[in-house]
Amino acid sequence: MRKYVIWMLPAVIIFLLLSGCSKETPQEEPDTEEPQEFFYEPDIDNTFIDSVVVEDTVAVNSITTEAGSSLVSGDTVETRVITISGVVPDLSSLGMKSSSDTTISLHADGGSCMTPGPWNASDTFTTGFTQTISVSYQHYGVMCTGDYGFQVIVKDLSGTIYFERDLQKGIGIDIDTTWGTLNLPPGTYIIDVSTVTGTDTYVNLTYTPGTGGVLGAMLVVYQNGNLYPISEAEAGANYSYTIDLIRGGNTIRILVVGNFDPSAQLDIANILGASDVIELTCITDEIAIRAVMTWQLDNSDVDLHLVAPGGKVFSSNDCFYGNMNPQWGDSASTLDDPMLDIDNTEGYGPETMVLPSPFDGLYTIVIHYYSDHGSGDAPTSVVITLNEETQRTYGPKTLVDGQFWIVTGIDITDGVAEFASAPDSTSLFESSAALSESIPQKRR
Numbered sequence: 001m002r003k004y005v006i007w008m009l010p011a012v013i014i015f016l017l018l019s020g021c022s023k024e025t026p027q028e029e030p031d032t033e034e035p036q037e038f039f040y041e042p043d044i045d046n047t048f049i050d051s052v053v054v055e056d057t058v059a060v061n062s063i064t065t066e067a068g069s070s071l072v073s074g075d076t077v078e079t080r081v082i083t084i085s086g087v088v089p090d091l092s093s094l095g096m097k098s099s100s101d102t103t104i105s106l107h108a109d110g111g112s113c114m115t116p117g118p119w120n121a122s123d124t125f126t127t128g129f130t131q132t133i134s135v136s137y138q139h140y141g142v143m144c145t146g147d148y149g150f151q152v153i154v155k156d157l158s159g160t161i162y163f164e165r166d167l168q169k170g171i172g173i174d175i176d177t178t179w180g181t182l183n184l185p186p187g188t189y190i191i192d193v194s195t196v197t198g199t200d201t202y203v204n205l206t207y208t209p210g211t212g213g214v215l216g217a218m219l220v221v222y223q224n225g226n227l228y229p230i231s232e233a234e235a236g237a238n239y240s241y242t243i244d245l246i247r248g249g250n251t252i253r254i255l256v257v258g259n260f261d262p263s264a265q266l267d268i269a270n271i272l273g274a275s276d277v278i279e280l281t282c283i284t285d286e287i288a289i290r291a292v293m294t295w296q297l298d299n300s301d302v303d304l305h306l307v308a309p310g311g312k313v314f315s316s317n318d319c320f321y322g323n324m325n326p327q328w329g330d331s332a333s334t335l336d337d338p339m340l341d342i343d344n345t346e347g348y349g350p351e352t353m354v355l356p357s358p359f360d361g362l363y364t365i366v367i368h369y370y371s372d373h374g375s376g377d378a379p380t381s382v383v384i385t386l387n388e389e390t391q392r393t394y395g396p397k398t399l400v401d402g403q404f405w406i407v408t409g410i411d412i413t414d415g416v417a418e419f420a421s422a423p424d425s426t427s428l429f430e431s432s433a434a435l436s437e438s439i440p441q442k443r444r
């Protein structure tokens with residue numbers, strides 16, 4: 001995979017150069033300062049989560065500062081980073097199962113040509129919320145006397161059929177393989193498979209959380225209207241999550257969400273559990289630039305970059321996984337130095353970048369899909385907050401392995417941040433050959 005990415009880089013850069021980095025063409029809209037607002041979604045409003053009543057409680061066992069001090073809801077906090085830990089509730093009554101239970105596998109064995117069929121296999125499952133189910137089967141038929149064939153059915157208790165494959169044939173050889181996905185409303189379902197003499201049918205039925213993975217629900221942090229997916233939610237499992245507080249009031253809840261889609265307003269029917277509301281007031285200095293990146297693909301590595309005025313990606317003027325807290329500007333001050341909190345290499349993020357008090361100039365947010373680890377394309381979003389008050393969400397934009405996304409420029413004038421057009425790619429990137437060599441490699 002690594003060789004492939006390096007091989008791809010010249011092509012990616014050439015594409016970026018040829019396409020002008022996919023920027024909005026400025027001369028077509030001379031009156032606007034709005035650049036590159038990929039899939040900007042200003043209308044999503046999840047603030048109802050501040051007060052929504054949810055039956056099942058996600059336990060919060062501790063809230064602590066980086067120094068280890070304990071906090072409770074209502075506290076005023078003088079540091080920016082806190083950790084919340086607790087336990088995911090047992091929601092098995094809703095059909096959310098542990099990871100080992102998310103696949104139902106059935107085998108209807110038709111025996112040999114000398115023994116008659118049919119043989120059947122059956123199972124039932126329950127879901128308490130609408131979720132996506134994938135069904136796949138493989139059927140093998142061999143030459144025998146008499147007929148052979150098979151049937152796969154998913155139906156509810158009233159007999160309504162949601163999935164069906166029915167094949168009946170005469171003497172011969174047959175292999176039939178297919179798959180499908182279905183959105184099942186809450187209810188209890190029966191999956192039946194039957195086959196006849198001399199044939200075999202294997203069936204797998206898998207729960208998914210809607211956009212990827214194998215579980216029925218996802219653990220999500222809610223903070224002041226924004227949603228940050230943490231991981232797949234497993235009934236009864238411990239969780240621990242670090243939150244970057246925003247100056248002023250922070251309303252936080254830990255959610256368990258079925259069919260999670262971070263690009264859409266949350267469907268209240270899919271909020272399977274929620275913690276009590278946590279209110280914390282943060283009184284640290286104002287932060288000029290804050291960017292929180294997440295992506296919706298497990299086992300993949302997307303990276304967040306903040307490039308200083310006149311700087312190049314992967315240089316000392318780029319804050320990224322290889323340069324997480326560089327010394328910029330005034331060497332006597334750390335307030336003009338950016339900080340990346342972590343490099344998440346396994347999926348979902350978030351990765352958070354903050355720059356409290358930058359020197360003036362044009363900064364750039366760049367996102368790089370470092371490696372898909374073979375998992376495929378990654379829908380990626382970044383929430384950028386300027387001066388603790390102006391916020392935009394960019395994405396989700398689906399990135400392919402190795403791709404760069406120049407998200408936006410941020411202009412700092414007299415210490416105040418505003419969204420601005422990004423510099424062009426020729427000033428942000430080395431030539432393709434030099435760029436390939438400048439990417440620090442990660443160990444896995």
Ligand SMILES: [Ca+2]
Binds near residue numbers: 303304
């Ligand atoms: Ca990363």
Ligand SMILES: [Ca+2]
Binds near residue numbers: 328329330331
């Ligand atoms: Ca400095």
